Amino acid sequence: MERLVQIAYAGRTIWAVLAALACGSILFLIAGADPIKAYIALFGEAFFDFFGFGATLVKFSPILLAGLAVALPLKAGLFNVGAEGQIYVGALFCTIAALFLPFLHPIIHLPLCILAGALGGALWALIAGWLKAYRGINEVIVTLLLNYVGINLVSYAAGGPLMEEGAPYPYSAEVPEGLHLPYILPPTDAHAGALAGVVLALVLALLMRYTSFGFAILTVGNNAQAARYAGINVEHQILYAMGLGGALAGLAGAFEILGLKYRLFHMFSAGYGFDGIVVAFIASANLALVPIAALFLAGLRAGAQLMQRAVGVDSTIVDAIQGLVVMFVAASLAVRFADSRWGKAMAQRRANEALVASKELKHG
């Protein structure tokens, strides 16, 4: 009995998501649609339809990497809300590397473009990291505000120095075909960025668990004073965690350019950096769980369009549902088993059983 309750408790995030979806069905009813049909359309299209799943994977790549970009600094106790800006700067660096490096064989040129993207994101995040480590400035504010700087920097570049001549809209020239990422589910648009993200998530999860590098970051996040006492250079760890987070977001930007858009567009990201915060949150900053949370959110996003066509409800309802998911998950994380009514009831049960058992012993 107790075990069952504990198992149910361990999966509380899942229960929270289901409860949020149940509440969401009220929204569908208000909008005049059958919620069951709507959910079947939403998730059926997103996960069980070939083209729909392709569309999910297209969104999965940036959402996953942005989720990692938030979850990794969180391990060091840093809240990176600037993944969006880092995506933009990463995309900018990547585009410059793709368009302006002298001719190289794609086998050399493509990795350079990807690295340039990671570098751009890392540098952008390191501004906040450096200010945090050496000046004690709140990283939440710096990363948040640098988002707008990053977004507008790209708008300027795409509408100015990088703009293709005669283009009707701010965008750059197309990157050479040799630099396009391979497709993984042709003929859909799903590209190798999704796979790279999953591999990175697993590698990072192992890195945090099994290496002294990860241990140092975790220790800083757990207790910075003890970390200093342990001989860890706390400032360096802050730089590593922020830089690495930014690099992941920068990769998301690079993969958007090289795998999907092939040009640097003004305002190209649909808020993936902010989705990353939601993903890190749902996964409770567990790096290995980030891909699962990202897949769920990408599915919601991709399925929304298809659902709109299938049941005739505005896709913005899905945004509201996403909001409900965040609220329910937050509420579920706030409850600790031992403090919950169930936990107390179970403790009481244990105490009673122990009492009965001890009496039996005495009688026996």
Next chain:
Amino acid sequence: MSYLVIDGISKSFGAFQALSEVDLHVGRGEIHAILGENGAGKTTLMNILYGLYQPDKGRMLLNGEPLHLSSPADAIKRGIGMIHQHFMLVNSLNVTENIVLGLGQGLKSIDFTRHEARIRAMGSEFGLEVDPSAPVWTLPMGLRQRVEILKVLYRNAEILILDEPTSVLAPGEIDAFLEGLTKLQKAGHTILFITHKLEEVMKVANRVTVMRQGRVSDELDASGTSPRELARKMVGRDVAMRISRRSRRIGDRRLQLEEVVALDDRGVAAVDKLTLDVCAGEIHGLCGVDGNGQRELGEVIAGLRPLVSGAISIEGARVDGLSVKERKHLGLGFVPEDRQGTALVLDYSIATNMVLRDFNRPPASRRGILDLRRIAHDATRLMQRYDVRARSPQQLVRFLSGGNQQKVVLAREIDGQPNILVIMQACKGLDVGAIEFVQNTLVDLKMAGIAILYISTELEHVLEVADRVSVIFRGHIAGTLPIAEADNARLGELMTGAGADAAA
């Protein structure tokens, strides 16, 4: 008849008996000092008098009438006000706003000009002048304390309780504060103040209650006593324990500090031109009243706090430019005062905490990869050797008792085979068995030729094992005595600065 009577008050927290059968008699208009070591129950008693805790047993009388306090609001109604050790002020508000805050006038608008005038008048009446329009964050600690006192007086308190009021003040501010107390007394207020500084008691108090281990050990007139007598009553008799004191030939000088200066978190020189050495095969005890620079001294030796000036050398070589890790590798072990906040990561397992200071070196890790099996295996060995009682090495340190947590720290620092061990508050919060274990371990280490600097506020524990005892007072060494000459009285004088004149 006494104005305020505390009669047979007892209070326990779980299994811990904080107060047992405490009696206290305070006359109207007297300054009554409550003297005692850390953990003697002074603050608990005052919190009961302020309505923060309810006693398990006993009663209180004010002016002959029974006093039942279920909250601080009750206490304030009966004219009792408390000034906490850590100020309860809103730093961004100004003085008047802080004082008026919570007066509870409902929806009526507040006439700040009138309040300001009253506060100004009250300030000059009691010698507590402070600019009522100054934002609190701009004020030095001494003035913030005045605001706290004014806050209480503004609520018409007759009885003022001050919890270690001088511990946050700079030396220059203390005299002004003590003068203020006498002025308040002349204005007819009754003052209870908690302290462990003997000189303050001698300066201003009329009566003194000495507390020890949750009991009142004596209540006496301040004029009829001496610091020496008070120190003896405060520290009391030693607890009889089986510590095998042994001594050996003292070896070379291992750790040397010359004219060391270090700042505390507020930027005040907490360690002030301190000179000290520790030799191989000796335990050098360093005692003193809490807050005289011990924490900062430990941290500056370990490399956790910057050295402002002076020199720190290990075996003759300067180390003050080296990092924490480099000093550790030179054989400097350090057991910090703050066990849970610094020495351990509470949400890590025992095994992980055992390698906290060596995680990036073999055997814990090789080429950056942690050897988790080896870490768990070594932890099991250390747990047996140091008698850490836990279910498994994977148990989180958070769920261990204080004694077992301390053993984890000791096991780690000793297993690192230090040449020098700086250990702070080694026995704090431990039960008798654990204390015996820790003390005997220290003696064994000394016999093995390790240089030990034993920093503690628990005098009796220092005296049990030390070969030499130094006293730290206001950041410098007030005196050093060989163990044979170190008795409670002499140390007590040094600890409170009373001996400074005699020595000079």
